[in-house]
Amino acid sequence: MGIKFSFYVLLPLLLWLFFIKILEGTLFSFYLGDPFLALALVILSFKIFSFWVFLSLFFLGVFKGILLIGEIFWGVIFVLLGLAWEKFEKYFKLEGFKLKLILWSISIFLITLVNLFFFIYRLKIKINLELISSLILKFLVYFGLTYGWTLLLYLVIIKFSKLSYDKVE
């Protein structure tokens, strides 16, 4: 996964996702999930842990952070996620689609937890049962939508870049 792939596949996708996030608040008026995390997970699924991949991950995190709060925080979190995937690949070998699905679930779960900790860190009220139930619901919405994005982007990248499931030109 080099500059060519980043330029022809990742950049148009990123701009497309960015545009969807812009329209999210005005046109749709409801939360559409976290496509930046989804794109990061799809990139990691190709098991190539080069300098460009880590740079892409960092900037995907920065993009997520710019639209919210904590740009560098999210950049670092995404790079750490990449390092965790690399470590996992070294010991367990990323083979098969099923394993990818499981790894996506674990990654989204962990990032949702980070989101939750960030939320609780900023929260100024006491946490009660009502808030916990609302957080569980939000957790599920975030998880489900981001998982959907991951599957969609994975299929899009496979289709349009004519890649095999496990190889990248």
Added chain:
Amino acid sequence: MSLKRFFLIFLVLTLVVFLGGIWYGLRKKGFFSEILGYVFSPLWKSGSFLGWELKSFYRDYLALVELKRENEKLKEEILKLRSELNLYREREALYQELERFYKISPFLSYPKVGARIILKPMDPFLGVIFIDKGSQDGILPQMPILSSAGEKGLTLVGQVVEVYRNWSKAILITDPSFAVDVVVQRTRDRGILKGKAEPLCNLEYLPLYSQVQPKDLIVTSGQDALFPPGLMVGEVVSVSREETQGLFKKAEVKPWVDLHNLGIVFVLIKTPEISF
């Protein structure tokens, strides 16, 4: 991964965090937001404009199209006229909004800057908006953001947190890090209103003897030196006793501002009045 590579990534990350922290500490704004925001703010503006236009197009035309098939030429003419009318309506709405705001805001002696919301990232854990005015318009962090709530008065929308050259980032009153000193208009009891990333906000530290009831109006007290007194915030929905601190009551407040349909806001050019 070799130890050398791991050490290199760790070093780069530490350096980025360190430099980013210094940048934020000195300038109170993100380094990447400064650069990328400058590049992308026209895209946000056009995207937001397109979003609103598509929404109004859908609302104004698509529902009518199926009902008017009789004369294509006439329909085209009607659409053209409606398009113009829509444009004038938009201008009229903007004008009325500004007129209403300035009519009901003379008691606020601070200058105000009208701003369009260019980006509303929806997030289940935050409440953030981007506006199209920045440091070149005199905006500074912590300035209050207001909106007019019909004939009811001026209502608090949020607070500026990061200011860039031609755009700013603000948190809404529903954001979990937002807090404002408020007073119940009828009983004059003071409390602190806090957001929780939910449609309703929490009103805490109300005195135990407080006679606050649902439908009571909540306004800013001005005691926090950040927000001027008398700004409408919302109305009480429910009242209960604090579970852990028996000395206080708490309430849930529904903000008056319609955060979903918010398009134009006003930034009050007011810096915090800290007195010791």
